[in-house]
Amino acid sequence: xxxxxxxxxxxxxxxxxxxxxxxxxxxxxxxxxxxxxxxxxxxxxxxxxxxxxxxxxxxxxxxxxxxxxxxxxxxxxxxxxxxxxxxxxxxxxxxxxxxxxxxxxxxxxxxxxxxxxxxxxxxxxxxxxxxxxxxxxxxxxxxxxxxxxxxxxxxxxxxxxxxxxxxxxxxxxxxxxxxxxxxxxxxxxxxxxxxxxxxxxxxxxxxxxxxxxxxxxxxxxxxxxxxxxxxxxxxxxxxxxxxxxxxxxxxxxxxxxxxxxxxxxxxxxxxxxxxxxxxxxxxxxxxxxxx
Amino acid sequence: xxxxxxxxxxxxxxxxxxxxxxxxxxxxxxxxxxxxxxxxxxxxxxxxxxxxxxxxxxxxxxxxxxxxxxxxxxxxxxxxxxxxxxxxxxxxxxxxxxxxxxxxxxxxxxxxxxxxxxxxxxxxxxxxxxxxxxxxxxxxxxxxxxxxxxxxxxxxxxxxxxxxxxxxxxxxxxxxxxxxxxxxxxxxxxxxxxxxxxxxxxxxxxxxxxxxxxxxxxxxxxxxxxxxxxxxxxxxxxxxxxxxxxxxxxxxxxxxxxxxxxxxxxxxxxxxxxxxxxxxxxxxxxxxxxxxxxxxxxxxxxxxxxxxxxxxxxxxxxxxxxxxxxxxxxxxxxxxxxxxxxxxxxxxxxxxxxxxxxxxxxxxxxxxxxxxxxxxxxxxxxxxxxxxxxxxxxxxxxxxxxxxxxxxxxxxxxxxxxxxxxxxxxxxxxxxxxxxx
Numbered sequence: 135x136x137x138x139x140x141x142x143x144x145x146x147x148x149x150x151x152x153x154x155x156x157x158x159x160x161x162x163x164x165x166x167x168x169x170x171x172x173x174x175x176x177x178x179x180x181x182x183x184x185x186x187x188x189x190x191x192x193x194x195x196x197x198x199x200x201x202x203x204x205x206x207x208x209x210x211x212x213x214x215x216x217x218x219x220x221x222x223x224x225x226x227x228x229x230x231x232x233x234x235x236x237x238x239x240x241x242x243x244x245x246x247x248x249x250x251x252x253x254x255x256x257x258x259x260x261x262x263x264x265x266x267x268x269x270x271x272x273x274x275x276x277x278x279x280x281x282x283x284x285x286x287x288x289x290x291x292x293x294x295x296x297x298x299x300x301x302x303x304x305x306x307x308x309x310x311x312x313x314x315x316x317x318x319x320x321x322x323x324x325x326x327x328x329x330x331x332x333x334x335x336x337x338x339x340x341x342x343x344x345x346x347x348x349x350x351x352x353x354x355x356x357x358x359x360x361x362x363x364x365x366x367x368x369x370x371x372x373x374x375x376x377x378x379x380x381x382x383x384x385x386x387x388x389x390x391x392x393x394x395x396x397x398x399x400x401x402x403x404x405x406x407x408x409x410x411x412x413x414x415x416x417x418x419x420x421x422x423x424x425x
Numbered sequence: 426x427x428x429x430x431x432x433x434x435x436x437x438x439x440x441x442x443x444x445x446x447x448x449x450x451x452x453x454x455x456x457x458x459x460x461x462x463x464x465x466x467x468x469x470x471x472x473x474x475x476x477x478x479x480x481x482x483x484x485x486x487x488x489x490x491x492x493x494x495x496x497x498x499x500x501x502x503x504x505x506x507x508x509x510x511x512x513x514x515x516x517x518x519x520x521x522x523x524x525x526x527x528x529x530x531x532x533x534x535x536x537x538x539x540x541x542x543x544x545x546x547x548x549x550x551x552x553x554x555x556x557x558x559x560x561x562x563x564x565x566x567x568x569x570x571x572x573x574x575x576x577x578x579x580x581x582x583x584x585x586x587x588x589x590x591x592x593x594x595x596x597x598x599x600x601x602x603x604x605x606x607x608x609x610x611x612x613x614x615x616x617x618x619x620x621x622x623x624x625x626x627x628x629x630x631x632x633x634x635x636x637x638x639x640x641x642x643x644x645x646x647x648x649x650x651x652x653x654x655x656x657x658x659x660x661x662x663x664x665x666x667x668x669x670x671x672x673x674x675x676x677x678x679x680x681x682x683x684x685x686x687x688x689x690x691x692x693x694x695x696x697x698x699x700x701x702x703x704x705x706x707x708x709x710x711x712x713x714x715x716x717x718x719x720x721x722x723x724x725x726x727x728x729x730x731x732x733x734x735x736x737x738x739x740x741x742x743x744x745x746x747x748x749x750x751x752x753x754x755x756x757x758x759x760x761x762x763x764x765x766x767x768x769x770x771x772x773x774x775x776x777x778x779x780x781x782x783x784x785x786x787x788x789x790x791x792x793x794x795x796x797x798x799x800x801x802x803x804x805x806x807x808x809x810x811x812x813x814x815x816x817x818x819x820x821x822x823x824x825x826x827x828x829x830x831x832x833x834x835x836x837x838x839x840x841x842x843x844x845x846x847x848x849x850x851x852x853x854x855x856x857x858x859x860x861x862x
Contacts, residue, residue, distance in 0.1 A: 172678075179674060180675060182732075183671055191733055232467070239460075272840065275847065277839060283809075290475040371820070
């Protein structure tokens with residue numbers, strides 16, 4: 135017995151070692167291949183993008199600083215006017231923030247309903263769950279600019295097209311995040327309420343919302359940050375607010391770079407400010423839940 | 426517990442309830458007040474006046490239908506037939522739609538007994554059921570008609586221009602030319618333009634029938650004619666979608682590659698120098714705060730419009746976001762695994778490779794793939810600003826304000842593209858790090 139196991143053991147170890155080495159080599163080969171494919175994709179992708187760009191990467195690289203330098207030097211020369219310009223564009227900033235805030239609110243309300251109607255166990259009409267999920271998938275997939283451009287054609291320029299466009303996308307995006315949260319809700323509260331004869335809206339309002347509110351608010355705040363950026367970008371294609379003013383002052387070119395600089399400063403300050411505020415509140419909300 | 430204690434607790438509870446009630450009513454009230462403010466700040470009452478319902482109708486009807494123009498040049502007498510009135514959609518000489526008949530007098534049957542006749546000497550007769558026979562004579566720059574003075578609202582007439590809109594089609598007459606638009610459902614010439622020999626052939630004929638074009642085999646010929654379709658530009662559209670996805674891919678992956686080493690610099694665990702850490706973090710905050718819009722604008726000045734500019738704008742913005750996420754992930758790694766690797770005598774680089782990287786890879790991959798999907802959407806928007814990809818084609822199609830069927834086509838493609846990337850990134854995530862559930 136002992137002889138067999140002693141003579142067998144080295145053989146087994148050899149076998150294990152060989153198969154282990156083979157496995158390692160195979161994994162290395164796969165890893166290397168994946169890396170190779172990735173590098174090839176990156177390099178060829180870069181070359182294609184470089185070819186199809188109006189100016190080349192290497193020719194443009196040393197010019198990156200030129201435009202910011204022009205803007206900054208002109209703004210520095212006219213630095214006395216800067217506070218006045220910032221005051222001038224403040225209403226546009228308020229409009230940009232308003233677009234983001236309203237669309238986040240509307241989107242959050244829409245997303246709330248879509249997610250509650252599309253979550254198993256909570257839905258009012260369980261048969262329609264796939265329908266509401268598809269609706270929120272499609273709303274999420276539509277880039278804001280698509281709806282904004284079409285609505286600008288119908289409604290004319292201004293904040294309303296941007297508001298509707300961002301609200302639709304927000305509703306879809308939040309519906310997905312909300313339903314991930316609401317899938318994990320404790321159904322006991324809902325069942326308890328149902329046993330007292332509560333209607334669907336009462337069950338949701340009293341049984342589900344108190345459980346999910348911190349996460350929902352946290353996601354909504356995150357979305358608000360994203361929507362401020364989106365509303366600035368949509369302004370650039372004609373939907374009002376700070377982006378619109380930026381495009382106008384840029385189209386003018388040199389001579390009004392001080393205005394562009396004022397808008398840059400406002401936009402940068404706003405984004406950083408809301409990022410900081412919202413991340414502080416989000417941390418507080420999610421920390422409170424962990425305890 | 427004494428009575429006083431109980432009273433105090435009751436009092437506290439009462440106050441708590443009151444506060445909750447106040448919040449319960451207060452927050453909805455604040456939101457309602459805010460909506461009222463927005464209602465006036467965004468001038469919603471004035472919106473009805475600014476909205477152009479005619480545009481909405483054009484958009485809604487044009488996006489799923491097409492029109493064929495029958496145009497008579499009143500100077501030369503030449504008659505052309507063209508889909509959407511475009512040169513690319515013109516019927517070749519000697520061909521015309523089958524609802525047009527006659528040689529000297531061209532008879533256009535719009536359907537439901539709406540008939541337009543182009544008569545010699547620039548005369549036109551229009552038959553509309555329930556209305557008198559309309560006769561129009563074009564002379565020089567003016568048109569003379571037999572229309573009465575009080576006209577129904579679907580006819581507009583002056584001595585320069587007559588316009589008639591019926592459910593079956595539209596007719597405009599000026600001194601220079603007479604034009605009839607006949608509407609049909611569907612996206613015309615989507616597969617082949619009129620100059621292709623495969624136009625009007627059924628799929629079965631192309632696949633299994635006789636050779637249509639003697640120079641090419643049916644399938645290669647059909648595919649190449651479809652690919653090079655001048656009306657719908659399938660080739661350009663495919664390139665544009667490729668460019669958009671390329672922007673998202675290059676931007677996301679490039680950002681991840683740059684952000685990973687920077688993330689180490691910003692993480693307290695791995696970067697002992699406070700100054701370096703703070704500087705990297707401020708750099709992340711800065712590039713994130715400047716935002717893709719401004720980066721696009723700045724980079725477009727240096728590199729010109731195109732996909733590379735868009736990719737770089739995404740790259741720079743996301744370097745900040747990734748850097749922040751990565752450094753947070755790095756702060757939360759488990760020290761035990763690093764110690765375990767170190768106990769085998771691993772050098773620092775090996776410790777990172779085998780102790781740290783395996784821990785953060787799932788978080789990193791999940792974030793990168795999520796951003797890949799979301800950046801496809803951003804790339805569409807950035808493309809519209811910087812001039813590249815499907816975003817640019819969409820903006821151009823909307824700005825020309827006539828090819829709404831192309832706009833509808835692009836929108837469908839964009840939604841399909843984003844949904845595909847969503848599915849693809851989810852699939853890849855499942856393959857690489859396993860499903861959560």
